[in-house]
Amino acid sequence: MTQPASPARPATSKTTPAGPRPRGFRPDVRTLSLVGVLAVLVLIGGITQPDSFLDTNNVQLILTQASVIGVVTVGMTFVIISGGIDLSVGAIVALASVWATTVATQDYGFAGILFTAVVVGVGCGLVNGLLIAYGGMVPFIATLAMLASGRGLALQITDGKTQTVSVDSVLKLGERDAYILGIPPLVLVFAGVTVVGWLVLNRTTFGRRSVAVGGNAEAARLAGIDVRRQRLYLYLLSGLCCGIAAFLLIVLAGSGQNTNGNLYELDAIAAAIIGGTLLTGGRGTITGSVLGVLIFTTITNIFALNNLQSDVQEIAKGAIIVAAVLVQRRTSTTTS
Structure with a gap:
């Protein structure tokens, strides 16, 4: 009498499939493309104005x-x-800069100017956040x-x-001795803000909630995220x-004017867009946005050095x- 055949075991291989790699391990093609564009612009600047564009002073000017x-x-x-979206960033910069450079504020010195600029920015962000959220x-x-x-x-x-700013400690920050x-x-301040922004977006719950709210606000709410409070915090961050x-503009210009920050909202939105941030929300990178800023600033510098008209710029x-x-639309259509 023969024993019944035991069920065949599934074939196993010595190596288990790795499965899809985490997104963090995938090469960021957009970031590499932006670096390539920036490299091409540097090459163009070096070819058209080799003596002035690659000069240390000019590089410092571009970064500043x-x-x-x-x-x-x-x-x-x-x-x-x-x-x-925040269309008021340029106006907030102007308001904060003039409020921080009044005679009454300058009487409190460096700390008074810095404190006033930050408080005015956060205050405007608070108003935006309350109205929206x-x-x-x-x-x-x-x-x-x-x-x-x-x-x-x-x-x-x-x-x-x-x-005009008369506080020496503020003016000295813009001098070469500093x-x-x-x-x-x-x-250095810009680099610090960039690093903090990257860490907050990619390594904190706040960043994940921001992406979730932009991706699908209703799903985020059902997942337990207070969408209104999150939006309030985001506009506070923008105001900050x-x-x-x-x-920084006060230090750079040594004064406060109501025309400060003109068209900053357009430049900031444009830099974020070319950096890969979706206008519909749910995706974006700090690295890409910073590269977008550097690309636009480098273009402006190249045009200025070559005496090209601003309208062409x-x-x-x-x-x-x-x-x-x-490119965003094509990428979204391909991935969907």
Whole structure:
């Protein structure tokens, strides 16, 4: 009598399939592409103006100019990732810079100027956040209203005049004697904000919640995320970045003007877009946004060194933005 055959065991291999790799191990093609674009621009600048473009002073100038708008862009990136928009960043920078350079504020010295700039920025962000998160206003309308109000209040404070800074400790930060190992202090601040922003977005619950809210706000709410509070925090963060940028601009210009931060909102949004941040929310990188800022700043510098008209420069920027959006749409269609 024969024994019944035992069920065949599934064939096993000595090596188990690794399965899909985590997203963090995949090469970021967009980031590499942006680095390539930046390298091409550096090559163009070196060829067209070899003596001036590659000069140490010019490189320091590019990084310094990128620092102010770069800090704003970090905050803007968080807002766009969450599915929002902030059109008021330029006006907030202007308002914070003029409020921090009034005679009454300068009487409190370095700390008074820095504190005022940050508080005004955070205060404006708080108003935006409350209107959007708890007032139910569309981000476009709420921040557009802040843009108009901020510009108007800045004009009222200055009466259209330039407010000169007389605090030596603030002015010295913009001098070459304050450079650390050849790096301007403003660039170090920008680098610090970038690192903190990257860590917050990629290594904290706050960053994951921001991405979740931008990807699907209703799903995030059902998962237990307080969507309204998260949006409030994001606009507070944007306002904080504007306050820091206002202080950097005060150091760079040595004054406060109601025209400060003109078109910063467009530059910040454009830098974030070409850096890979989706306008619909749910995806974005701090690294890409910073590379976007450096690309735009380098383009501006190359045009200035070659005495090219500013209108051609703006056309070039517009073309880059359109190309970046088209690439986003094509990528989204391919992955969906």
